Each structure stands twice: as structure tokens, then as C-alpha cells.
Amino acid sequence: MTAVVDRIIASKSFGRSVTYANLLRYLVACSESGDPPKEVTIAADILGKHDFDSSQSSLVRVHIYKLRKKLAAYYAREGAAETIRLRIPKGSYAITYEGVTAPAAPPPETPPPAPMPDTARRRRSVYPVLLVTLVLGAVLTAWWYGRASHTPPAPPPFWVEIFESPRPKQLLIGDLLMYEDTLAAESITLRNGGVNSREEFDRYRSTEGDAGSRYRLLSYGLVMRNSTLDVKYLTELFTAYGSDFEIATMSRFNPRELAGHDLIVTGMLKTHGLFRTYFPRARLQLSGPDTLTLTQADGSRRTFTTSGDPDRRHTDYGLIRKTRGPNGTVIVVAGGLWDTASAQMVKTITQPTLLAELTAALETEFGTLPERFEVLYRVEGIDRMELRPELIWMGELDE
Known part of the structure; x- marks a missing residue:
């Protein structure tokens, strides 16, 4: 063998x-x-x-x-x-x-039929030729459409590196950290907007409760409802280009997988775990649960903060990053301060029209599509759904 x-x-x-x-x-x-x-x-x-x-x-x-x-x-x-x-x-x-069974032998030849008059022979000979032509045409048509339907189209420039990579792909969904009050009469599950990582939880627990022993970190997190849209958009995209991906939550992510996977990171930026500080030289940084800070070319800083009620009309901000990870892996980050912009950023990199607009804007700004870049969007929303995204800043990422 x-x-x-x-x-x-x-x-x-x-x-x-x-x-x-x-x-x-x-x-x-x-x-x-x-x-x-x-x-x-x-x-x-x-x-x-x-x-x-x-x-x-x-x-x-x-x-x-x-x-x-x-x-x-x-x-x-x-x-x-x-x-x-x-x-x-x-x-x-x-x-x-x-x-595999070999093809059966052809049946023995039978003697030819007696000759017929020329007129009848010509008339009858037309039908087999016509039938063969029609069958052959149908087979070729089916083959062509079948070939077209099973040959994935060329991916957009934004996704070429990921779809042509032999590495497995993984979607990381940011989930909200949960903990419980162990001193309460009944178990109470808690959520704090300012506690979104293990380090923040340890810091919070050391200053609250009974000498830091009151709160216990739970083994599960909370995934926002717009995460279902992330999975939907990415599944449609990957299926169209003949690829697939794994799904994991950020709270269960093993950093050692950085070296072997191409990653798409989605969700609210405060739930991005190690990726909140993974880009120390990026000009856009998460400076608070609901605030992004941009360091401009002259060294001055500009802040962008959510406003309004997320359940009504509001303003959110989202970013998209693309860069290289260990061993040449590709990392794509698409997230927002709230889940409104988060869902919109995933939609932007998966929907053909929106992705084409982003690609054209980057090529106009830099002369070509950068290998490493980050962009900032303002998103006007209502009831946690996007209404109008606006690209407000673009920059290249240092290695």
C-alpha cells in the first residue's frame, strides 16, 4: 500500500x-x-x-x-x-x-440489418444524429454550469492572503466576563462594564468585598446578540470562496494558537482580551471601555467616545485592523465600542459593496492596498442597529 x-x-x-x-x-x-x-x-x-x-x-x-x-x-x-x-x-x-468494478465488456456484435431504400435510410439517419447532438449539448451545458458553480471566484484583495493560506482559520468572538457574589444568600451572577479581562477582575476583586474573596470568576462569558450576525456574514463569505473556519470565544482562546491560525477577531473592543494591547504601536488605542484615542501625525491626541442611548438613537465608533501575526499568520480585527459598530465593521469587510468602498478609499489614500492598516468609522445607530457608517480616518500599521 x-x-x-x-x-x-x-x-x-x-x-x-x-x-x-x-x-x-x-x-x-x-x-x-x-x-x-x-x-x-x-x-x-x-x-x-x-x-x-x-x-x-x-x-x-x-x-x-x-x-x-x-x-x-x-x-x-x-x-x-x-x-x-x-x-x-x-x-x-x-x-x-x-x-472499483471494471467496466463491463461490450456485447457481441449483431449482424447488420438488411439494406433499406435510400429515401428511408436518409430520413432515419437524421434522428440519431439530432438526438446525439441534443444530448451532447445538454451534457456540455450541465458540465459548464456545474464547473462554474464549483469553482470559487477569485477573492477580494482584502481576503486574498487568508483564502490562499493553507493555515486553519479561526473566528474569535469577544465575550463579556461574568462573575458571582459568593457572600450573597443566593448565588448572584454579576456583570461590570469596567471589568473585561482577568487582570481587571483581579484588580477589582482586590479592592472590593471581604478582603478580595467575595467575588468568583465564572467559567463562561456573555456573547452579545449581534455576534450571530458576525457568524452569518462570515459564513456566507467563506462559503462563497470555498473555505471554512473554526469558532471560539475570546475567554477560551489559547494564545499559543496565534502561531498556527489566521484569525478574525470580532465583538466589542473591550472584550478583545489580549488583542486590546496586542498593537502597542498602533495610533488607535482603546483608552476606556467606551473611548478610542487617536494619536495624530503631529503627536496630538483626539478622543472618540460613544454617546446617546444604545437602545435608542446613538453614536458608536468602530475600527478595522489587518496585520501579520507570528509565523506570517494574518490577523483581522473588526470591532466597535458598542455592538452597533462591531456588527457594522464585520458587515463592512464581508459585504461586496461596502468592502469595495473601503478598498477604494485605502488605495486612493496610499496608492495601493496596504498589507498592514487600521481604519476608524463613525456609526450612527438606533436600537443597537447601524444606520449610517462613515469612514473618518485611515492609517498604516507599523510592524
């Missing part, structure tokens, strides 16, 4: 990914030894994820899904004549071998 695996890995359809080549060899070896691997062993032995938790990450399932697609592509092209084919049944990581 080694020769079969080598043929598959060397094929053009399989591609040149060392990770997927190692994964295929690993699954074959485990299956032949009668010890089919589990998600956690694949994550540790092939992907280097020794603390992998399958309930929190679909990384292994994504790799297996893509491996199935590579095998299908091989057997549809270079391996079309293979009589024994490798399969990975759904719900399993074991390799199975399936035989």
Missing part, C-alpha cells in the same frame, strides 16, 4: 502540503495496524497540539475534511484508473479500501 500512498501524495491534485502528506501516511499506518487514531492523537502526533480539546476546536475535523477532498480530487483525475481506492468514512478516522 506504500506505493499507492506515494502516488497519491506525488500527484498534482493532492498538492504539496507536508502536513496532509504526513496525515495520510499516519492514518494508513494506524489503520493497517488495527489501531485507528482518535482526534486527540492526530492533534498531538501530526498537528503538534498536545493540549487539544475536541469540544473547543474543530481543527482535526477540518484537516480530515480537506484530506477527503484531496483524495476525491485525485481519484477524479490522476487516479481515475485505480481499482483499489482509499476512503475515510464520515464519523471515522480509519482508512478503508474499496474496490
Whole structure:
């Protein structure tokens, strides 16, 4: 079976990914030894994820899904004549071998019919030709439309690096930190607008309650309702370009995943965890739960603060950042001070018209689409829904 695996890995359809080549060899070896691997062993032995938790990450399932697609592509092209084919049944990581039945032999020839008069022969010969032409036309039409529907279009310039990257993609949704009062007669779940990270919670607890022991951090957070729109917009975008992504909340994010994932970070800026301070040289900084500060070219500072009632008419501010992370990963941040601008920023980078407007503005400002940049929007909203976004500042990010 080694020769079969080598043929598959060397094929053009399989591609040149060392990770997927190692994964295929690993699954074959485990299956032949009668010890089919589990998600956690694949994550540790092939992907280097020794603390992998399958309930929190679909990384292994994504790799297996893509491996199935590579095998299908091989057997549809270079391996079309293979009589024994490798399969990975759904719900399993074991390799199975399936035989392919050879085409049946053609039936024996029958003697030709007696000749007919020329007029009848000409009339009857028209019908098979016409039928073949119609069938062939229908087949070619179906093939063309099928090919068009299964070939993803070229992604917009903003997304090219992510969609052409072999790395897994992860959507990080900012969630609000929750804690409880342990001295209350009944358990009370609490939420504080000024406490949105573990450091802020520790600082708050040390100054409140019974010598800092009154409050206990909970293991879950609160996700805002507009986060469902983030998932919707990004799912539609990724599906259109033949890609997929994992979903995680910021409170459960492991910083070690920075080096192996392309990331899209969404939600209110105060819920962005380590990404609130991940860009120390950025000119836009979160300086309060509801305030952004811009350091202008002359060194002066300008602040942008939300105003109004988020449940009625109000003004919000949002930012979009794109930069590089460790090992060349791509990090896209789309968030707002409130969830109004947060949802609008995700909409801006996923909806074709809005994204084209942003791209054109950046190209006009800098002569080309910068590899690293940040932009600031003002968003007028009502009842936590956007009404009118306005791009008010653009700048390049230092490495």
C-alpha cells in the first residue's frame, strides 16, 4: 500500500502540503495496524497540539475534511484508473479500501440489418444524429454550469492572503466576563462594564468585598446578540470562496494558537482580551471601555467616545485592523465600542459593496492596498442597529 500512498501524495491534485502528506501516511499506518487514531492523537502526533480539546476546536475535523477532498480530487483525475481506492468514512478516522468494478465488456456484435431504400435510410439517419447532438449539448451545458458553480471566484484583495493560506482559520468572538457574589444568600451572577479581562477582575476583586474573596470568576462569558450576525456574514463569505473556519470565544482562546491560525477577531473592543494591547504601536488605542484615542501625525491626541442611548438613537465608533501575526499568520480585527459598530465593521469587510468602498478609499489614500492598516468609522445607530457608517480616518500599521 506504500506505493499507492506515494502516488497519491506525488500527484498534482493532492498538492504539496507536508502536513496532509504526513496525515495520510499516519492514518494508513494506524489503520493497517488495527489501531485507528482518535482526534486527540492526530492533534498531538501530526498537528503538534498536545493540549487539544475536541469540544473547543474543530481543527482535526477540518484537516480530515480537506484530506477527503484531496483524495476525491485525485481519484477524479490522476487516479481515475485505480481499482483499489482509499476512503475515510464520515464519523471515522480509519482508512478503508474499496474496490472499483471494471467496466463491463461490450456485447457481441449483431449482424447488420438488411439494406433499406435510400429515401428511408436518409430520413432515419437524421434522428440519431439530432438526438446525439441534443444530448451532447445538454451534457456540455450541465458540465459548464456545474464547473462554474464549483469553482470559487477569485477573492477580494482584502481576503486574498487568508483564502490562499493553507493555515486553519479561526473566528474569535469577544465575550463579556461574568462573575458571582459568593457572600450573597443566593448565588448572584454579576456583570461590570469596567471589568473585561482577568487582570481587571483581579484588580477589582482586590479592592472590593471581604478582603478580595467575595467575588468568583465564572467559567463562561456573555456573547452579545449581534455576534450571530458576525457568524452569518462570515459564513456566507467563506462559503462563497470555498473555505471554512473554526469558532471560539475570546475567554477560551489559547494564545499559543496565534502561531498556527489566521484569525478574525470580532465583538466589542473591550472584550478583545489580549488583542486590546496586542498593537502597542498602533495610533488607535482603546483608552476606556467606551473611548478610542487617536494619536495624530503631529503627536496630538483626539478622543472618540460613544454617546446617546444604545437602545435608542446613538453614536458608536468602530475600527478595522489587518496585520501579520507570528509565523506570517494574518490577523483581522473588526470591532466597535458598542455592538452597533462591531456588527457594522464585520458587515463592512464581508459585504461586496461596502468592502469595495473601503478598498477604494485605502488605495486612493496610499496608492495601493496596504498589507498592514487600521481604519476608524463613525456609526450612527438606533436600537443597537447601524444606520449610517462613515469612514473618518485611515492609517498604516507599523510592524
